Amino acid sequence: MRSHHHLSVALIDDDRTYQFTTERMLQRIDDHISFRWFSDGEEALLYLTEHAGADDTLPDIIILDINMPYMNGWQFLDAFHQLRSVIRKPIRIFMVSSSADDRDAKRARSQVDVTDYIEKPITTEKLSAIIGGRAA
Numbered sequence: 001m002r003s004h005h006h007l008s009v010a011l012i013d014d015d016r017t018y019q020f021t022t023e024r025m026l027q028r029i030d031d032h033i034s035f036r037w038f039s040d041g042e043e044a045l046l047y048l049t050e051h052a053g054a055d056d057t058l059p060d061i062i063i064l065d066i067n068m069p070y071m072n073g074w075q076f077l078d079a080f081h082q083l084r085s086v087i088r089k090p091i092r093i094f095m096v097s098s099s100a101d102d103r104d105a106k107r108a109r110s111q112v113d114v115t116d117y118i119e120k121p122i123t124t125e126k127l128s129a130i131i132g133g134r135a136a
Contacts, residue, residue, distance in 0.1 A: 007131055009034070010038065011038070011062075012065060014065070018065075020034075023035045025127050028124065030131070041068060041076030045079050049083060055088060060091065061092050061094065063096055063122070064096065065095075077113060081112070095108040095118070097113055097116075097117075097120060105117045
């Protein structure tokens with residue numbers, strides 16, 4: 001039996017091709033997943049701040065790119081951590097990067113608000129693991 005709650009995924013990434021392909025992969029996995037994307041961390045933070053009390057409009061999962069203009073993934077995490085006190089809904093954050101630098105993975109996994117770190121490109125299998133609640 002399906003729950004009434006549909007999974008909501010937010011992608012924070014400045015690469016439009018990546019946004020499009022991620023949305024297509026999510027639709028193939030489950031066409032009931034709602035998807036929203038933001039081009040940078042600042043845009044996403046504004047949205048989260050405006051909807052902080054409305055659990056049904058907040059994402060269940062955030063896929064966060066590390067390298068973006070304006071506000072990168074690390075800066076977003078710092079701001080999100082401050083915002084966390086007014087958001088009741090549990091939100092799982094997965095940091096993604098095409099960087100092969102082990103320091104990024106270690107730093108991401110050491111963040112209290114980060115569920116896991118995933119190397120790009122994200123495959124349908126990795127995405128299925130993320131939305132299924134398993135580590136990728």
